Amino acid sequence: MKFTVSKTRLYSALSVVSRAVSANSPIPALSGIKIDAEDDRLILTGSNSDISIRINVRTDGDNDPDIQEKGSIVIDSKYLTDIVRKMDAEKIDVEIIDGTLTRFAGNKAEFKINGFRSSEYPEIDFSVPGVSINMNAGKLASILESTAFAASVKETRPVLTGVNLNSRNGRVIATATDSFRLARTVFEGTDADFSITVPSRSLNEAKAIFSDTSKDLLIHLDTKKIQFTTDDVILQSRLLDGSYPETERLIPHEFKHELVIDKRSLIGTIDRASLMKNENMTVIRMQMKEGTDVMISNRAQEIGEFNEPVPAVSYHGAPLDISFAANYAMDALRAVDSPNVLIRFTGEMKPLIITNEAGEESILQLILPIRTYN
Amino acid sequence: MKFTVSKTRLYSALSVVSRAVSANSPIPALSGIKIDAEDDRLILTGSNSDISIRINVRTDGDNDPDIQEKGSIVIDSKYLTDIVRKMDAEKIDVEIIDGTLTRFAGNKAEFKINGFRSSEYPEIDFSVPGVSINMNAGKLASILESTAFAASVKETRPVLTGVNLNSRNGRVIATATDSFRLARTVFEGTDADFSITVPSRSLNEAKAIFSDTSKDLLIHLDTKKIQFTTDDVILQSRLLDGSYPETERLIPHEFKHELVIDKRSLIGTIDRASLMKNENMTVIRMQMKEGTDVMISNRAQEIGEFNEPVPAVSYHGAPLDISFAANYAMDALRAVDSPNVLIRFTGEMKPLIITNEAGEESILQLILPIRTYN
Numbered sequence: 001m002k003f004t005v006s007k008t009r010l011y012s013a014l015s016v017v018s019r020a021v022s023a024n025s026p027i028p029a030l031s032g033i034k035i036d037a038e039d040d041r042l043i044l045t046g047s048n049s050d051i052s053i054r055i056n057v058r059t060d061g062d063n064d065p066d067i068q069e070k071g072s073i074v075i076d077s078k079y080l081t082d083i084v085r086k087m088d089a090e091k092i093d094v095e096i097i098d099g100t101l102t103r104f105a106g107n108k109a110e111f112k113i114n115g116f117r118s119s120e121y122p123e124i125d126f127s128v129p130g131v132s133i134n135m136n137a138g139k140l141a142s143i144l145e146s147t148a149f150a151a152s153v154k155e156t157r158p159v160l161t162g163v164n165l166n167s168r169n170g171r172v173i174a175t176a177t178d179s180f181r182l183a184r185t186v187f188e189g190t191d192a193d194f195s196i197t198v199p200s201r202s203l204n205e206a207k208a209i210f211s212d213t214s215k216d217l218l219i220h221l222d223t224k225k226i227q228f229t230t231d232d233v234i235l236q237s238r239l240l241d242g243s244y245p246e247t248e249r250l251i252p253h254e255f256k257h258e259l260v261i262d263k264r265s266l267i268g269t270i271d272r273a274s275l276m277k278n279e280n281m282t283v284i285r286m287q288m289k290e291g292t293d294v295m296i297s298n299r300a301q302e303i304g305e306f307n308e309p310v311p312a313v314s315y316h317g318a319p320l321d322i323s324f325a326a327n328y329a330m331d332a333l334r335a336v337d338s339p340n341v342l343i344r345f346t347g348e349m350k351p352l353i354i355t356n357e358a359g360e361e362s363i364l365q366l367i368l369p370i371r372t373y374n
Numbered sequence: 375m376k377f378t379v380s381k382t383r384l385y386s387a388l389s390v391v392s393r394a395v396s397a398n399s400p401i402p403a404l405s406g407i408k409i410d411a412e413d414d415r416l417i418l419t420g421s422n423s424d425i426s427i428r429i430n431v432r433t434d435g436d437n438d439p440d441i442q443e444k445g446s447i448v449i450d451s452k453y454l455t456d457i458v459r460k461m462d463a464e465k466i467d468v469e470i471i472d473g474t475l476t477r478f479a480g481n482k483a484e485f486k487i488n489g490f491r492s493s494e495y496p497e498i499d500f501s502v503p504g505v506s507i508n509m510n511a512g513k514l515a516s517i518l519e520s521t522a523f524a525a526s527v528k529e530t531r532p533v534l535t536g537v538n539l540n541s542r543n544g545r546v547i548a549t550a551t552d553s554f555r556l557a558r559t560v561f562e563g564t565d566a567d568f569s570i571t572v573p574s575r576s577l578n579e580a581k582a583i584f585s586d587t588s589k590d591l592l593i594h595l596d597t598k599k600i601q602f603t604t605d606d607v608i609l610q611s612r613l614l615d616g617s618y619p620e621t622e623r624l625i626p627h628e629f630k631h632e633l634v635i636d637k638r639s640l641i642g643t644i645d646r647a648s649l650m651k652n653e654n655m656t657v658i659r660m661q662m663k664e665g666t667d668v669m670i671s672n673r674a675q676e677i678g679e680f681n682e683p684v685p686a687v688s689y690h691g692a693p694l695d696i697s698f699a700a701n702y703a704m705d706a707l708r709a710v711d712s713p714n715v716l717i718r719f720t721g722e723m724k725p726l727i728i729t730n731e732a733g734e735e736s737i738l739q740l741i742l743p744i745r746t747y748n
Contacts, residue, residue, distance in 0.1 A: 079649065079677070086646045101678070109646050113678035272460045272483050275453065303453070304475070304487035 001037045001071025002095040005057065006064050007087055007106065010042075013055045014081045016209050016233065017046035020053040021077040029120040032074035033081075035094075036118070037067050045124065046077060049238075051202050052124050053209070056232040069095075072118035073102050083111050126234055129222035131192045133172075138213030140228075143174055143185050144203050146335040146363045150183035151176040151200040159242035162197040165221075166244075169193075175247050176200070181328045182247055182366040183335060197244050198226055202237030209235055251366060252351060255344035257317030259288060260357055261310065263341045267333050269296045269308045274326040276300040282326040283370050288312070289319040298326075313340055322348050323372040332365035375411045375445025376469040379431065380438050381480065384416075384466060385458045387429045388451075390583050390607065391420035394427040395451040403494040406448035407455075409468075410492070411441050419498065420451060423612075425576050426498050427583070430606040443469075446492035447476050457485050500608055503596035505566045507546075512587030514602075517548055517559050518577050520709040520737045524557035525550040525574040533616035536571040539595075540618075543567075549621050550574070555702045556621055556740040557709060571618050572600055576611030583609055625740060626725060629718035631691030633662060634731055635684065637715045641707050643670045643682045648700040650674040656700040657744050662686070663693040672700075687714055696722050697746040706739035 017033055025031050025048060036043040042057040042065050059065055073096055084092060089106025097103045100115040144163070152160035157179075166173045172189035175182065206228045210217055220227040228235045274282045276298045287295040293309035322345065333341060338356035345352045354365040391407055399405050399422060410417040416431040416439050433439055447470055458466060463480025471477045474489040518537070526534035531553075538549045546563035549556065580602045584591055594601040602609045648656045650672045661669040667683035696719065707715060712730035719726045728739040 076677075082649050083646075086649060088642055088646075109643065109680070109682040111646075111649070111678060111680050114676060268462055269483065272457075272462075272485075275456050275460060275485070302488060303450075304485060306483070306485050308483040 001035075001073060001102075002067075002069035002093075003037050003042065004064075004066045004068070004091050004093050005042065007084060007090060007092050009057055009064065010092060011081075011084045013042075013044050013057050014077075014084055017044045017053045017055055018077045018081050019205055019209065020046040020048055020051045020235075022048040023078065025049075027122060029074050029116040030122065031076055031078075032116055032121070033077045034072065034074045034118060034121050036072045037065075037070050039067060039070065041065070042067070045121075047122070047124055049122075050199065051205060051238075052126070052234075052236045054124075054126055054234045054236075058232065071096055073100060074116040074118055074121050075102060075113055076115075079113055083113070124236075126227075126236060129220045129225060129227065131190060131194060131221050133190045133219040133221075135217050135219055136213070137210040137215045137217050139187070140210065140217060140219075141207050141213055142337075143187060144207050146185045146337070146365075147174045147176045147183040148200045148203050149176070149331050149335070150178060150181050150365075152178035154178070157242075159197050159240050159244055162199045162240040163203055164195065164197045164244040164247075166195045167193055175244070177245070177247060179245075180325070180368050181332065182250065183332065184247075184251075184361075184364045184366075186362045194221070194223070195244060196221060196223065196226065197240040197242075198237060199240055202226070202235075205237075206235050209233065250351065251364070252344075252346050252353065255317075255346055255353070257288065257315070257320050257345040259294065259315045259343045259345075260313040260340050261294065261343065262313065263333050263336065263339060265310050266294075266296075266341075267330055269310050270326050270329055270333075272308065273298040273306045274330075276303055276306050283323050283372055284326045284329070285321070285323045285372065287319070287321045288315050288317075290315055290317070317345070320345055320348065322352070322369050324352070324367050324369050328367050332367055335365055336363055375409075375447055375476075376441075376443035376467075377411050377416065378438075378440045378442070378465050378467050379416065381458060381461055381464060381466050383431055383438065385455075387416075387418050387431050388455045388458055391418045391427045391429055392451045392455050393579055393583065394420040394422055394425045394609075396422040397452065399423075401496060403448050403490040404496065405450055405452075406490055406495070407451045408446065408448045408492060408495050410446045411439075411444050413441060413444065415439075416441075419495075421496070421498055423496075424573065425579060425612075426500070426608075426610045428498075428500055428608045428610075432606065445470055447474060448490040448492055448495050449476060449487055450489075453487055457487070498610075500601075500610060503594045503599060503601065505564060505568060505595050507564045507593040507595075509591050509593055510587070511584040511589045511591050513561070514584065514591060514593075515581050515587055516711075517561060518581050520559045520711070520739075521548045521550045521557045522574050522577050523550070523705050523709070524552060524555050524739075526552035528552070531616075533571050533614050533618055536573045536614040537577055538569065538571045538618040538621075540569045541567055549618070551619070551621060554699070554742050555706065556624065557706065558621075558625075558735075558738045558740075560736045568595070568597070569618060570595060570597065570600065571614040571616075572611060573614055576600075576609075579611075580609050583607065624725065625738070626718075626720050626727065629691075629720055629727070631662065631689070631694050631719040633668065633689045633717045633719075634687040634714055635668065635717065636687065637707050637710065637713060639684050640668075640670075640715075641704055643684050644700050644703055644707075646682065647672040647680045648704075650677055650680050657697050657746060658700045658703070659695070659697045659746065661693075661695045662689050662691075664689055664691070691719070694719055694722065696726070696743050698726070698741050698743050702741050706741055709739055710737055 034045040087106040092106040299305040340357040408419040461480040673679040714731040
């Protein structure tokens with residue numbers, strides 16, 4: 001294997017591929033990045049078994065990369081990325097010089113690194129699954145921003161650590177829940193029906209890697225895996241096993257209290273209220289009555305208390321006194337993309353629903369209240 | 375106690391004073407900031423016993439702060455700083471409302487926080503020690519940047535965790551060493567003779583707090599403490615006990631090999647060489663010979679090797695093959711403020727000295743080589 005490649009093209013590909021690599025893999029070769037030099041391209045592959053990334057670096061009109069001899073090697077991801085980053089050269093020469101000993105040279109600096117044979121690297125199946133969805137990267141990012149945060153961070157019910165994508169009649173419902181709150185986004189998708197659950201971490205990697213929100217992505221999926229692809233990049237993730245809970249029935253559709261309020265003011269007040277912490281969780285209290293400001297308060301044993309009135313745009317219903325986790329409320333409010341939000345309640349211990357002011361459920365946030373003894 | 379103060383003035387004072395406070399103090403009140411409201415000023419005090427900071431916030435022409443009632447209270451530093459930062463108000467009203475319960479209000483938000491009585495706060499002696507030195511803040515920063523990094527981070531010999539200031543005949547020598555390397559800066563000071571050792575952490579705090587490098591500072595010191603002061607800010611630190619080692623005799627004055635080399639190129643090469651790590655420390659090898667480039671190399675068992683020639687501006691002496699810690703070399707090179715550096719050697723296992731190209735010892739860096747078996 002022997003080739004010359006521009007530092008910038010190699011480095012930008014490595015910085016993406018290396019995101020899939022975890023330093024402490026039970027399979028030693030998986031701590032590396034696989035480099036395949038083919039006739040007209042380099043193929044870089046990184047994987048941690050759950051997530052795999054493959055990038056083509058195709059030979060361009062300036063003959064970059066210039067492949068002088070085909071071949072394949074696996075080089076430790078951390079060393080490889082650091083070496084290329086710190087090379088003070090426009091072009092980097094790469095060559096297997098003896099067995100797995102590989103030379104990286106640029107300007108006058110020369111690294112000789114012991115790699116792994118490609119035969120030690122697991123075969124990763126990048127075959128394309130059957131169902132396809134076209135999606136703009138910006139759209140993917142906004143779907144994730146309004147759902148993925150609500151997934152569970154605890155491994156007790158693994159399926160809750162992902163985002164469920166449920167497709168029926170051309171509509172996809174993306175749902176995340178940790179069983180104390182739920183976030184849901186609905187978008188136009190594909191005619192195929194499916195229900196799959198994608199690990200949140202994979203989705204966040206997809207968002208990070210396809211950060212150019214103007215780009216169009218092609219998503220491919222089946223019951224085993226999902227792929228996010230552009231022309232030269234494939235991010236592939238396994239899916240979470242287990243059936244996702246039926247969340248539809250948890251969402252109330254009749255309400256007794258309706259509040260419209262300025263989102264930024266409410267977030268600012270809850271943020272201040274969160275300073276008074278009881279143990280790890282901050283529970284804040286919200287008191288509402290027709291014709292008055294909404295009162296946000298919080299009391300922390302031995303530390304002190306907080307009170308702030310926030311003007312309501314409108315409130316309809318009997319007086320209500322309800323408490324909930326401050327961080328859940330802030331996450332949910334931030335996820336709704338409108339200056340005023342509509343918050344609907346059915347009672348002190350019933351889920352509350354946050355949507356945009358018009359009550360559209362394309363982005364819907366649900367939070368369970370917390371019982372307190374004020 | 376009752377006063378109104380602008381958020382920005384209070385916050386900027388708190389963000390400085392809070393630097394001296396450590397969250398886990400054996401004296402509970404020391405986790406707080408003491409607020410004294412006097413006729414014409416607020417006085418804020420923070421301390422962790424080793425370092426103490428006091429700031430005057432004087433009433434200005436706009437009657438800010440407006441002291442309505444004198445008094446004193448101690449409020450937890452973390453809460454106080456966060457509350458003031460998150461207040462969405464230009465002015466903040468502060469008032470003791472019941473015993474130690476203190477009200478902070480701004481716009482419509484209201485915090486009531488339980489504080490400590492001022493009587494529980496230790497008396498801190500801010501009396502001014504006898505010896506004075508005038509110094510520009512920028513000068514202080516540059517003295518510290520070329521010395522403080524070389525102090526020890528291990529507590530086995532506490533006196534080595536500080537920077538020694540030794541004043542004789544109007545010249546102050548600032549020295550830091552961890553016994554494997556030494557950094558020294560000489561500057562014009564005062565007629566008084568002294569030798570004190572200031573904790574590195576205190577010096578770094580002084581540098582951070584007096585970050586406006588155009589300002590003039592007044593430094594006061596005696597054998598017990600040192601103060602860095604401007605009109606309204608005092609940073610005071612205790613000194614380290616124990617006699618500082620006689621470092622003068624460690625510095626060689628006759629040399630057998632002299633290398634002049636471009637500093638940035640050498641740092642770049644050593645930085646690349648450091649990628650090949652053996653355990654925690656990276657030892658690099660430097661080979662010199664008249665009329666050839668300097669060869670920097672590094673070999674890490676099982677990982678690989680690195681080689682890069684760096685052109686010398688000049689080299690005089692017999693061929694030399696010497697090894698040293700890469701990070702020590704980079705620290706020392708960065709501390710010398712000239713494009714070319716002069717590195718002088720007396721032998722493979724003797725200290726090497728780095729200065730500017732002219733060999734001026736106002737900034738001098740010493741490194742002990744490391745024995746290797748290449």
